[in-house]
Amino acid sequence: MKSTTAKRNERIWATIGDIPAGSVASYGQIAEMAGIPRGARQVGYALRHLPKGHKIPWYRVITASGKIAFPVGTAGFEEQSKRLQRDGVVILNGRVDMKQYRWQPDLDEILWKPSAAWDDD
Numbered sequence: 001m002k003s004t005t006a007k008r009n010e011r012i013w014a015t016i017g018d019i020p021a022g023s024v025a026s027y028g029q030i031a032e033m034a035g036i037p038r039g040a041r042q043v044g045y046a047l048r049h050l051p052k053g054h055k056i057p058w059y060r061v062i063t064a065s066g067k068i069a070f071p072v073g074t075a076g077f078e079e080q081s082k083r084l085q086r087d088g089v090v091i092l093n094g095r096v097d098m099k100q101y102r103w104q105p106d107l108d109e110i111l112w113k114p115s116a117a118w119d120d121d
Contacts, residue, residue, distance in 0.1 A: 011035060012046040019060040022088040023103035024096050026064040033105075044069075059083040060103075066095040 002010075011034040019025050031039030047058050059080040063069055068084075070076035072094050081091050089101050 008034075008036060008042060009046040009049060012043050013050070013054075013056050016047075016058065016061060017056050018105070019057060019103050021057075022101070024060050024062050024066075024084070024089060024098070024101050025103045026098075027061060027069075028064055029103070030061055040064075057083075060087070062096055064098075066098045068094055068096075 012030060015030050015034040016025075025033075027040035027043040028038075030043045031037065034043075036042055043061065047061065050056060050058060062080075068077055068080050068091070070080060077094070081094075084091060084096065089096055
C-alpha cells in the first residue's frame with residue numbers, strides 16, 4: 001500500500017506532466033489542480049523527490065510571479081532557463097510573462113487529461 005505522501009507526489013507529477021510545451025504553471029496552480037489546496041510547498045517537495053530517469057517536465061513549474069525558483073547563475077537556473085527557451089518560452093531578467101505563458105487548461109483538458117508526453121506507457 002502506498003503512503004499518503006507517495007500518492008500525493010504521483011498526483012503532483014501527473015499534473016506537471018500535463019503542462020504542454022510552451023506553457024508554465026506556478027507551484028500553487030499545480031497544487032490546486034492536483035487537489036492539494038495551499039500546497040505549493042508540497043509541489044516543491046515532490047519536485048525534489050522525482051524518481052531517477054523520470055521524463056516529467058519539472059522545468060515548466062515556476063513561481064507565481066513568473067520567476068525561476070533557482071538562484072540566478074546556478075546550474076539549476078541555467079538548466080531550467082535553457083529547457084524553457086527550447087520550449088519556446090521567453091525569459092527576460094529571470095522571469096516569464098505569466099500573462100502570456102501561464103497554462104490555462106480548458107474544461108475538456110482537465111476532465112479528460114490527454115496522455116502526458118512524458119509517459120512511456
